[in-house]
Amino acid sequence: MTIHTSTPHINQNEELIFERSSPGRVGYDLPALDVREFDLESALGGENVRDFIEDFPEVSEMDVVRHFTRLSTWNFSIDAGMYPLGSCTMKYNPKINERVARLEGICNTHPLAPETLVQGNLEILKKLSDFLAEITGMDAVSLQPPAGASGELTGVMMIRACLTERGNPRKKVLIPDSAHGTNPASAVMAGYSVEALKSDAHGCVSLEGLEAAMNEDVAALMLTNPNTLGIFESHIAEITAIIHSRGGLVYMDGANLNALMGLTRPGDFGIDVMHMNLHKTMSTPHGGGGPGSGPVAVKKFLEPYLPSPTVEVNQQGKYFFNHDRSKSIGKVKAFYGNFGTAVRALCYILANGSAGLKEASSVAILNANYLKHKLRDFYDLPYDEPVLHEVVFSNKRQAKHNLSVMDIAKRLMDYGFHPPTVAFPLIVHGALMIEPTETESKEELDRFIAAMMSIAGEAETNPDLLRHAPHLTRVKRLDEVQAARRPVLRWKR
Amino acid sequence: MTIHTSTPHINQNEELIFERSSPGRVGYDLPALDVREFDLESALGGENVRDFIEDFPEVSEMDVVRHFTRLSTWNFSIDAGMYPLGSCTMKYNPKINERVARLEGICNTHPLAPETLVQGNLEILKKLSDFLAEITGMDAVSLQPPAGASGELTGVMMIRACLTERGNPRKKVLIPDSAHGTNPASAVMAGYSVEALKSDAHGCVSLEGLEAAMNEDVAALMLTNPNTLGIFESHIAEITAIIHSRGGLVYMDGANLNALMGLTRPGDFGIDVMHMNLHKTMSTPHGGGGPGSGPVAVKKFLEPYLPSPTVEVNQQGKYFFNHDRSKSIGKVKAFYGNFGTAVRALCYILANGSAGLKEASSVAILNANYLKHKLRDFYDLPYDEPVLHEVVFSNKRQAKHNLSVMDIAKRLMDYGFHPPTVAFPLIVHGALMIEPTETESKEELDRFIAAMMSIAGEAETNPDLLRHAPHLTRVKRLDEVQAARRPVLRWKR
Amino acid sequence: MRYIPNSVEGQQEMLREMGLKSLEDLFVGIPQEVRLKTPLNLPQAMTEPELLEEFGSYAGKNASGMLSFLGAGVNEHYIPTVIDSIISRGEFLTSYTPYQAEIAQGTLQAIFEFQTLMCLLTGMEVSNASMYDGSTALTEAMLMAARVAQKNRFLMASSVHPEYRIVVNTYTRHQNLKVDLIGCADDGSIDFTELESGLNNDVAAIVVQSPNFFGNLEPLKKLAAMAHDCSALLVVCVAEALSLGIVCSPGSAGADIVCGEAQSLGVPASFGGPHVGFLTCREKFVRNLPGRLIGQTVDSEGKRGFVLTLSTREQHIRREKATSNICTNQNLFALMATIYCSLLGKKGIREVAAQNVAKTQYALSELSKIPAVRILYPGPRFNEIVVQLSKPFEDVASRFDSAKIIPGLPLERYYPALKNCLLLSFTETKSKAHIDRLIQLLKTL
Amino acid sequence: MRYIPNSVEGQQEMLREMGLKSLEDLFVGIPQEVRLKTPLNLPQAMTEPELLEEFGSYAGKNASGMLSFLGAGVNEHYIPTVIDSIISRGEFLTSYTPYQAEIAQGTLQAIFEFQTLMCLLTGMEVSNASMYDGSTALTEAMLMAARVAQKNRFLMASSVHPEYRIVVNTYTRHQNLKVDLIGCADDGSIDFTELESGLNNDVAAIVVQSPNFFGNLEPLKKLAAMAHDCSALLVVCVAEALSLGIVCSPGSAGADIVCGEAQSLGVPASFGGPHVGFLTCREKFVRNLPGRLIGQTVDSEGKRGFVLTLSTREQHIRREKATSNICTNQNLFALMATIYCSLLGKKGIREVAAQNVAKTQYALSELSKIPAVRILYPGPRFNEIVVQLSKPFEDVASRFDSAKIIPGLPLERYYPALKNCLLLSFTETKSKAHIDRLIQLLKTL
Numbered sequence A, B: 001m002t003i004h005t006s007t008p009h010i011n012q013n014e015e016l017i018f019e020r021s022s023p024g025r026v027g028y029d030l031p032a033l034d035v036r037e038f039d040l041e042s043a044l045g046g047e048n049v050r051d052f053i054e055d056f057p058e059v060s061e062m063d064v065v066r067h068f069t070r071l072s073t074w075n076f077s078i079d080a081g082m083y084p085l086g087s088c089t090m091k092y093n094p095k096i097n098e099r100v101a102r103l104e105g106i107c108n109t110h111p112l113a114p115e116t117l118v119q120g121n122l123e124i125l126k127k128l129s130d131f132l133a134e135i136t137g138m139d140a141v142s143l144q145p146p147a148g149a150s151g152e153l154t155g156v157m158m159i160r161a162c163l164t165e166r167g168n169p170r171k172k173v174l175i176p177d178s179a180h181g182t183n184p185a186s187a188v189m190a191g192y193s194v195e196a197l198k199s200d201a202h203g204c205v206s207l208e209g210l211e212a213a214m215n216e217d218v219a220a221l222m223l224t225n226p227n228t229l230g231i232f233e234s235h236i237a238e239i240t241a242i243i244h245s246r247g248g249l250v251y252m253d254g255a256n257l258n259a260l261m262g263l264t265r266p267g268d269f270g271i272d273v274m275h276m277n278l279h280k281t282m283s284t285p286h287g288g289g290g291p292g293s294g295p296v297a298v299k300k301f302l303e304p305y306l307p308s309p310t311v312e313v314n315q316q317g318k319y320f321f322n323h324d325r326s327k328s329i330g331k332v333k334a335f336y337g338n339f340g341t342a343v344r345a346l347c348y349i350l351a352n353g354s355a356g357l358k359e360a361s362s363v364a365i366l367n368a369n370y371l372k373h374k375l376r377d378f379y380d381l382p383y384d385e386p387v388l389h390e391v392v393f394s395n396k397r398q399a400k401h402n403l404s405v406m407d408i409a410k411r412l413m414d415y416g417f418h419p420p421t422v423a424f425p426l427i428v429h430g431a432l433m434i435e436p437t438e439t440e441s442k443e444e445l446d447r448f449i450a451a452m453m454s455i456a457g458e459a460e461t462n463p464d465l466l467r468h469a470p471h472l473t474r475v476k477r478l479d480e481v482q483a484a485r486r487p488v489l490r491w492k493r
Numbered sequence C, D: 001m002r003y004i005p006n007s008v009e010g011q012q013e014m015l016r017e018m019g020l021k022s023l024e025d026l027f028v029g030i031p032q033e034v035r036l037k038t039p040l041n042l043p044q045a046m047t048e049p050e051l052l053e054e055f056g057s058y059a060g061k062n063a064s065g066m067l068s069f070l071g072a073g074v075n076e077h078y079i080p081t082v083i084d085s086i087i088s089r090g091e092f093l094t095s096y097t098p099y100q101a102e103i104a105q106g107t108l109q110a111i112f113e114f115q116t117l118m119c120l121l122t123g124m125e126v127s128n129a130s131m132y133d134g135s136t137a138l139t140e141a142m143l144m145a146a147r148v149a150q151k152n153r154f155l156m157a158s159s160v161h162p163e164y165r166i167v168v169n170t171y172t173r174h175q176n177l178k179v180d181l182i183g184c185a186d187d188g189s190i191d192f193t194e195l196e197s198g199l200n201n202d203v204a205a206i207v208v209q210s211p212n213f214f215g216n217l218e219p220l221k222k223l224a225a226m227a228h229d230c231s232a233l234l235v236v237c238v239a240e241a242l243s244l245g246i247v248c249s250p251g252s253a254g255a256d257i258v259c260g261e262a263q264s265l266g267v268p269a270s271f272g273g274p275h276v277g278f279l280t281c282r283e284k285f286v287r288n289l290p291g292r293l294i295g296q297t298v299d300s301e302g303k304r305g306f307v308l309t310l311s312t313r314e315q316h317i318r319r320e321k322a323t324s325n326i327c328t329n330q331n332l333f334a335l336m337a338t339i340y341c342s343l344l345g346k347k348g349i350r351e352v353a354a355q356n357v358a359k360t361q362y363a364l365s366e367l368s369k370i371p372a373v374r375i376l377y378p379g380p381r382f383n384e385i386v387v388q389l390s391k392p393f394e395d396v397a398s399r400f401d402s403a404k405i406i407p408g409l410p411l412e413r414y415y416p417a418l419k420n421c422l423l424l425s426f427t428e429t430k431s432k433a434h435i436d437r438l439i440q441l442l443k444t445l
């Protein structure tokens, strides 16, 4: 390999925790019972008493530490290297967020404790809601949705509630074919049918198409802006006008908010309701796939429909939960959302301040455009439009050598990089969706560029190198077909 | 490789932090200065004001996290696998130790704060001292020495102080040739000359040799028990009698205390003064080479000479430092030793209790003997004596194929194990000193045994495999000769 | 900004290479008229010391040192230190969903272990990789049941967690699913007369929680039989997962879908989230299961490995036809539960559960000696008790505050009929002395 | 015991394989007569929850929320959160001394960086891999100076940290080295008349601390010249490493050996330890340097790597002829200092140091306005000030306690002449408001 970015190193093998198990081994201890043992039969009812759980692990604390430490070394992570997954905003997760979220007085509080005893938590929720409203230019926010998809569902439910009250919930939701899969899935869960809008030649919403599709049956448009190609919908004004003029509402998928902070606000360009992904834009850790937090933000007229409770302040400056909201859609999660994630997001916003957030978005855009500039001669650029925080290439050139986008992705692993998002958005055949984020340095970007260039070269000279990649990982390419054909979803003795 | 214990995996390359540096980059922030900038010239004196430090790194927080995270993945550790370094007692370092040592109220206390404000810390020091006295059977303890070697020096200084008061400090210290290098080095720093005692055929102190060497010039014997072969000095009674009968004192290097807890006590077999390594026996983490803690324990008659201050309790149950100790040797470190390490050690002792410590030593002995039993047919056993917590083999058989003990050690890395201590003790040519500790499971021991057997086989069939090992590490065998011949001890532009 | 490596000079250099002058040149895609002209109205950036002070002050505004008997689906159990030190490792904390299996085997194997542990606990055959929490797990379980049974009416016990029921209603309203509530009998278990009258062949599933919101165990065997008799499913929700350490598994009782909340397994209360929902079912329903699934497979050299699988159920492939819209789940917290179960193990999970029973039974016997306190729902229970005070709770609330005790959850808010009733939880974290403190106070009311 | 994997059954199995009956059989090496017959008299084993309570109670017995102006070699500076999250990684925390370089490159490269950073800070050519702390670093520096100069008399300023001087005396007593103390002048710097009278060709080294114990900077250039004039060395100790961010390096002033304490660089006070000592010198003295050294080399394929080197100076090779007995050092804490210097960097290290100067000068000007307070040692200073109260300190001590202020260190204990004198430290962690609180109180005394 010409570029010297990674080297294989000894790495421990490790079986499943169940295979490590050995009779009589324990990894815990408990204070001795200080009340008398009680007859389980009479407490639980004879038929309810359970014996020891067959096959539950029996390991020591040391076994557990070593087991999971070894497993962890099999993962790629932001802390280890560049993770340019498009649409995922894999930016640095500040360590201070983790520290404040672990403060005793914050992480050990019960959601049903009397409000007078948890004023600090309510203040956190209120502050974060207000800041998110300011950042998005919206009027009110609910932190209840635990992830982006849940935020979408919440938003569409609110649209339905609003339209129903106006007399007609309407039947369908328009969604560009470039949208994330959660959009249509959420719309359907809110009781709507979905009509896909074909993107135009520029990868954007086609005004003609929208004109044609928009009618009295359409409840809303679900728009991602900037869209999944990283392109800002330049006709946003016309788009929202078309929808509003015919009594529809505009929902915005705010997963790409990292492109907009301090530069423009959805609330200022006609969005009625949107969600954000705090686990993207606001630097909260992904944890290998969650937890997330997907707050919804709305314009004033939709506020009555927000999930209950809302957090409010009374004249005495005391915070309280308002559960008494007759028009609310209800609840999309028990209690108040992923509070711990909200704490981290608030810490991030406070650490950045107004200028910091604008710099974050600006540099995220700079980095993406830098990659676009450097790689466009090596990879096909299906939509050559001004992009913001991410850029989408395709494998068109490499396809000539019968190389799939997956082959390129897997080969990147050998160079020590996490691959970009592949095969999304669906409107690009063989998409390579790259989002570097603002927390990558020019040096790291240059190494990534060099790796991508080198791979483009290998595709010409030695396509098999890609076809059988990755070569330096502890497991080689995994057989996903077999996994699906004969599913083994749990360990069995 | 037949035994499946490790597999190479992709691992990030990383330059020096200085090579990562880029002008204008910062990884910190500071609250704005809230008093007026002061003219540095007038504060510090014109000639004292320093400009920015040339070549100091300029990196972001993200750079730092990634730099050190990557570096960390190049290290082997207990958390990752078995680390049977003889004489080092690489046992599991409980996570709870780390948690309690980080409690605000404990880790942020100033050593010169008024005693009334740090009673909790003094209680910690007193409790730990008392427990260590009980475990060793000695009468008094000082936690001041920051490591084992410092403990040795402290102990020998006390012997000198005591003998001086008795009228004659005497001239030399007897040290078995199997002892650790710190023993002679410490004796010399305390102003004594050193006379080495040849070990007998059983690897122990030869009574004849001792008889011959012991005279009025000898201040003390420095004995390691069990010695560095893992053998308990069976003639301990005679040994101490010989020394005492001629006015000498017996110092014990307690680095191997992990073999004795709850089974026998130095204080009960004639030891006058000893040190312990809390960073071995008491599970405090080694941190890649420290910090340690090397408390000294003494019999009553030596107590007056202990370093100052000692921790005591008054009638009102208030703890205080006693600085007013005319016969004290003084201080071997500022303040009270490595307090943070003491906190962890206390946590470990409390977690184990009397039975737990005995079990720890017993199982440590069991594991070492199990290895001895399983490996004796494959590796030469220079001293076939009953061993306690560790066993020493040699490369005698493999030497036939011109294989050094280092070749065996390096090859073990390919199997995912840290090598044993090599080339120590010096009395064994090509020593392989193996100390598994009690925190390794039978399964892990069996894997290690299989690896050692496999290597013994490779030594016969394919010695080059060992000679060029390790093969699976990110750097291959490093050239120590060149490092010493042309020392490069710092980065330069 | 310390999180952004590229200095202003560095940024200029990149712009130059691209033949641009300023960052502004990169924003051309954003129409001038919608550009933000003024800075966001947010506080000045805070430094680390300032952030620590700020969040310290929030913590300070929460009460500390209270003795709390709150449970109600967020249960206070001891959390081994090892859990946090493992999940704090960047490799677990800062990785994304394991889309690229070859460099995500750590997460994939760990969650495969989670799926197995959930199956073992619930006595079911398949488990997904986690749901947001117990409330959404139950909701998805019911949506799934409707798909499987091809029916749209549910009989749900009113003793299912009220917060969960609100979430269920919020979702089901849009799926024209009908949810009829079934009250509970005097012993706390579901009211069978009501149930029988409501039950017929157009019922998709009977839905109960066990232990239910009042702490009582439901007679699952009987319920399973009844459900199956009219080709309905039995959906069982477990909001206190630790109970499964000592209570027979719903699977063994015949449940078809078992879902719930695993917060009890090593996850802090954290004011209600993040927690971790689980959803398990019979193998035959797997293609109707929502959420991610980890499956075992082999690599090109035949070595065992793990991957995300059966994705054709999911939104990123099936879009509007997916079994659910869920994408990001609660992975890190599923890992916490996995570590907890590994540490406690076969012996521990049962011992902790048994301690909960013993403490609760001790409290029960002490409470029953207090005249001013009436104990409702005498049926078999795990670690919660409903008591009714003779005085209005408002009148005595201050007494509890000054004693620094949170006695439990006043139920009237959720069940208007249950005036002056408190739901109390007694876990292994409560010493006899703790319980006695509560008892003493109750005696003096 | 949860730390011991092998269960009792497992142990039995191993014994059987070895043809033994009980563990006792393994203790044959220990003579019966010295075997312990009774259990150790220690408390019952504690569980994790009990340990947390126990140590929580110790913490509770220490005062909290005090505003402290204590410095005196243990300095309160802001510690970035990143440091602890990195050193908590098992790879750094639970590894041993890097004897096997191929699987210890992480530690080796990091400490090579530490050595470089210490050289840059001190302006010297070589640094070792760390010493126990400032006191032993100074002691070893003097022992080294004696070896280099082949002389045994030292002139040491009395303004060197008193704790350090005690340690020096404890060691040097046994090496027949003679240490003559040199007092300090009214401005706080070393007394040159005394120094000149004591200085001659049998002096091995002049030993000063700068900033000295009173916070004042010593005129190092002048001292270097004087020392070198009579072929003596200049040994400079720096107990407040952060001062090097703004004060010219001892190396640039001509020092031959520079040692000190790096606790200021990201290490908590921790009641006096663990901290981290450093020891740097001119290249030509390297073979007399005690302690470990990391050196750069190449592997068999020519790739850069790092190893422990020049070990022929050390005890494990040279035994009684070694340059020192030190083996285990303070590696993890050297790593902390390395991370701190990396985060602060070129700009930060100077800015923090400058803030210390500014805060101290502000305090100085405010203090000088208080009649009842006399300021000693007006010479140039970094971040510490010695003041003398007009009243006996004992009489006013309680006033400070009730104000929750630790005003500083009473000096009489170390310097009987300095009655009612306090040594106060003013670092970047003290806001103007903090300092004003102290000033207000002092005004009312």
Ligand SMILES: Cc1ncc(COP(=O)(O)O)c(C=O)c1O
Binding pocket: A087, A088, A147, A148, A149, A150, A180, A182, A183, A224, A228, A253, A255, A256, A277, A292, A293, A294, C326, C327, C328
């Ligand atoms: C554009 C877009 N929308 C919605 C989502 C769904 O967010 P979540 O995974 O938090 O449910 C994602 C994240 O994958 C996304 O990239």
Ligand SMILES: Cc1ncc(COP(=O)(O)O)c(C=O)c1O
Binding pocket: B087, B088, B147, B148, B149, B150, B180, B182, B183, B224, B228, B253, B255, B256, B277, B292, B293, B294, D326, D327, D328
């Ligand atoms: C037998 C023995 N004695 C003394 C020591 C020195 O202890 P330390 O390294 O803590 O100074 C060691 C540790 O290496 C040892 O193994």
